Amino acid sequence: MTRTPIDEPAERQLLRDAGLRVTGVRLAVLRALGEHQHSTADTVVRAVRDELGTVSVQAVYDSLHALTDADLLRRMEPAGHPARYERRVGDNHHHIVCRACGAVADVDCTVGHAPCLLPSDDHGFTVDLAEVTFWGLCPRCRG
Amino acid sequence: MTRTPIDEPAERQLLRDAGLRVTGVRLAVLRALGEHQHSTADTVVRAVRDELGTVSVQAVYDSLHALTDADLLRRMEPAGHPARYERRVGDNHHHIVCRACGAVADVDCTVGHAPCLLPSDDHGFTVDLAEVTFWGLCPRCRG
DNA sequence: CGTCAAGACTGGAATGATTCCAGAGAACGA
DNA sequence: TCGTTCTCTGGAATCATTCCAGTCTTGACG
Incomplete structure (x- = not known):
């Protein structure tokens, strides 16, 4: 093959x-x-x-x-899973991860451009990226 | 000791x-x-x-x-670092992680309550949590 | 206050993802 | 075509975490 x-x-x-x-x-x-x-x-x-x-x-x-x-x-790298790679770059989109099977899907940036969110209190950090991960169940595993 | x-x-x-x-x-x-x-x-x-x-x-x-x-x-569990634990629970606050030293600080929920964000397209997933991680440099490492 | 069964702890081996290393091989500018 | 520099090989090592079997504790009940 x-x-x-x-x-x-x-x-x-x-x-x-x-x-x-x-x-x-x-x-x-x-x-x-x-x-x-x-x-x-x-x-x-x-x-x-x-x-x-x-x-x-x-x-x-x-x-x-x-x-x-x-x-x-x-x-x-979703918590508890090995790292995953993707070719969609340069747009800081986000991800939904299935708690059951680990499936990952893309989600467009919820608010504006990257970093699409600003912390309410940055504790003096210089923030360069906001990474959003949604957790839930994919259609398959919900059944 | x-x-x-x-x-x-x-x-x-x-x-x-x-x-x-x-x-x-x-x-x-x-x-x-x-x-x-x-x-x-x-x-x-x-x-x-x-x-x-x-x-x-x-x-x-x-x-x-x-x-x-x-x-x-x-x-x-910040990508590339071992898991971290905290006693602040029940409020779905978020975190800033220092790219250089791995230091972590708390950030209050940026928008409303948990899950404080909703995906623009959920791909049929049932979302139960939005996890936001800010990446940057802490005051110490920026120097 | 003693019994005992479920649940917690010990210590050592195993796992899974990833990295380190030294040497052999390939890409590409001159 | 040549040589330098970077890439690939294969095997061992590392790190965080989990598995396992046996021993010890906790706390409900008598």
């Missing part, structure tokens, strides 16, 4: 523009997350191996970090 | 009212978190041992879970 690696000019360009080297693992990671938003590192590893064959876990973690640092990916 | 265990009628009552047995570890955990809000399990273990002598890590985790389940404690 190995897919043929497809040349993705758009994604190659994305990497180059970010000043990153173009490698098979990075392209495969981008593609995997394009197909399944909010995947865990583990899921990405499986998808990348499905496409490229043998790839070390570390290579995938390295790519996830490089891409996240370059703002090509966003990392989110 | 072992402190003498002090009888804390208020905290004994708290446990009893919650239907929990009163044990030394639980009282010590409550006291530790009364003195240092937003402590990690590890910090609580040290504080409890400082008060009671030998106590297993597991006993502290068990207590933290029991107290959290009974709503005597609240657990929060």
Whole structure:
């Protein structure tokens, strides 16, 4: 069930523009997350191996970090769950997490732009981001 | 530097009212978190041992879970950091986390009551809580 | 005030996600 | 094409947390 690696000019360009080297693992990671938003590192590893064959876990973690640092990916980490990655970046949208199955869905920013909220008392902190996580049950688990 | 265990009628009552047995570890955990809000399990273990002598890590985790389940404690877990516990419960306040040192401070609910925000599109989820985490730099680390 | 069953605690091993490390391999500017 | 720099490999290590089986406590009841 190995897919043929497809040349993705758009994604190659994305990497180059970010000043990153173009490698098979990075392209495969981008593609995997394009197909399944909010995947865990583990899921990405499986998808990348499905496409490229043998790839070390570390290579995938390295790519996830490089891409996240370059703002090509966003990392989110719901309490009690492994980190998840997504390609929707630059808009500080938020997330709903299912308490039962851990499913994650996107939610547009509730109020204005990022940081879309300001703390009532910032205790002297310099705030640069407001992260909102909604918790509940997804349609499936509610049944 | 072992402190003498002090009888804390208020905290004994708290446990009893919650239907929990009163044990030394639980009282010590409550006291530790009364003195240092937003402590990690590890910090609580040290504080409890400082008060009671030998106590297993597991006993502290068990207590933290029991107290959290009974709503005597609240657990929060900033991405990339171990979980932290606090005694301020029942008001769904929020938190500011320092990106540099991990320090946490409380922030009152920005808008109305808990859940203080409603998602613009809930994707069919039943939302029961909105958790807001502000990220930035604390006064100390900004310097 | 003693009994005893449910619940809590001990200590050691296991788990899961992630990171560290040293060496081999690949990307790309010159 | 070459060499430098960055990336990938594979295996071990780390950290927070949980699992497990056996022992000890708490507190309801007699």
